[in-house]
Amino acid sequence: MGGYSGQIPDTLGRRLDWQEAAVCGMDPELFFDKDRQHEARTACVTRCPVRPACLAQIKETEQGEHRAHRSGVIAGLTSSERWRFDPTAHSKSDRPVLTVEDGTPCGSYHALVRHLWLGEHVDPKCWSAELARNRLRFVDRHVRRPGPAVVDEPDGPAAREPVAQPPRRPTPPNPGRTPKERHVYQLWTRGLTDLSVARRADLSTLAVRRIREALGLVPNTEPNEGM
Secondary structure, rough: OOOOOOOOOOOOOOOOOOHHHOHHHHHHHHHHHHHHHHHHHHHHHHOOHHHHHHHHHHHHHHHOHHHHOOOEEEEOHHHHHHHHOOOOOOOOOOOOOOOOOOOOOOHHHHHHHHHHHHHOOOOOOHHHHHHHHHHHHHHHHHOOOOOOOOOOOOOOOOOOOOOOOOOOOOOOOOOOOOOHHHHHHHHHHOOOOHHHHHHHHHOOOHHHHHHHHHHOOOOOOOOOOOO
């Protein structure tokens, strides 16, 4: 009879086993395409079941790294955003640092990336603003309206100052085309979870989830019945 070998059995979970469930494994090129950063961010935030583990891993592996050594959208953050949030990173002289202590209210770019860097739930107000910003970027890139283009991130000393642009009404997030989609969207903006929306709209939670994902909305994790 053979004695105990002292080796760890192969069935024991390994440290990076969670990577097999990461959404980026389905389409790796998406997350390194600079023209599809919003699409990649949406996939991370709305569909990836292991984003917390991914965020912790990338913070550890990239700590102190130069900007040139980072790439892609990971855990919902671009390489530039991760670099600017890292207080130990090198060569920040050409761009202002992002800090978690900043009190910028929800609905702003800074509030959105702060939520993502801290691994927090992205509230409807911040995600609605992200959808609106992406629509403006699309218009500036493809319709070629006059005036300065809307960039992905604030830049320069006046990063938090409003940029002068010709009068233009921002396009709101997609509220849906059918009465059912509009009803789900309205309930989602009140902070309700998929389950709460399903109960109020007389739909299954699966139907609510499919409609929400089709509209590009992040799931609400805590019901807010009082709103």
